Amino acid sequence: MRQAHPHLVWENCEDGGCMMTYRMARLAHTSITVDNIAAYATRQGIYGASYPFSPRYSVRYMEDDPTPYTLRSSIFGGPLILMQRIGDWNEQQMADTKAAIAQYKHLRTLIRDAKIIHLLPPRHNVEHFGRGWDAIQAVSVDQTRSVVMVYRALGGPAERTIRPRGLRAGAAYRVRYADAGLDIIESAATLQEIGLTVTLDELSSEVIELALQET
Secondary structure, three states, rough: OOOOOOOOOEEEEEOOOOOOOHHHHHHOOEEEEEEEEEEEHHHHHHHOOOOOOOOOOOOOEEEOOOOOOHHHHHOOOOOOOOOHHHHHOOHHHHHHHHHHHHHHHHHHHHHHHHHEEEEOOOOOOOOOOOEEEEEEEEOOOOEEEEEEEEEEEOOOOEEEEEOOOOOOOOOOOEEEEEEOEEEEEEEEHHHHOOEOOOOOOOOEEEEEEEEEEEE
């Protein structure tokens, strides 16, 4: 089949993606990591599955209405599948989705081939479900690029310090916040030891890109 149809993408869909195995990774290009579920649970699935598997095996079925927060909860990983009646969206929802898709396309090759670093886990305790902050990072193999996805669900402080990891020793990076507009240059040591300050409202997110600065 692959020889006859080289552009055909095989998706593992055993029981809603529950049967994720290394044999699956040999047979399929990608896999459902989470089925048609809400934003927070989607991030939990991505966070856990990206320990043993490449992010390319993290298909997300997005069920929530589109907002910057819900969309960004679904753009880290492999194929992105929207599960809504797109024709019913208003202008703002359509604009938010177009912006998120552009961001997804910009980052997907980096994320697909990157080393994934788990910074802040989405909590699994029922008492705290959907509360507080979580963050995940992707670093290119050559350590020239990185992206940190930061989320705040419900509760928790309005500000957190995020410490990226996996950066090139002795190097400097240009750091750009997608929403806050911050654009600075910091050493890898400062980024990893002191960290970056992120301020978020509830149910919001930030995307921070890091690019190696040549000396």
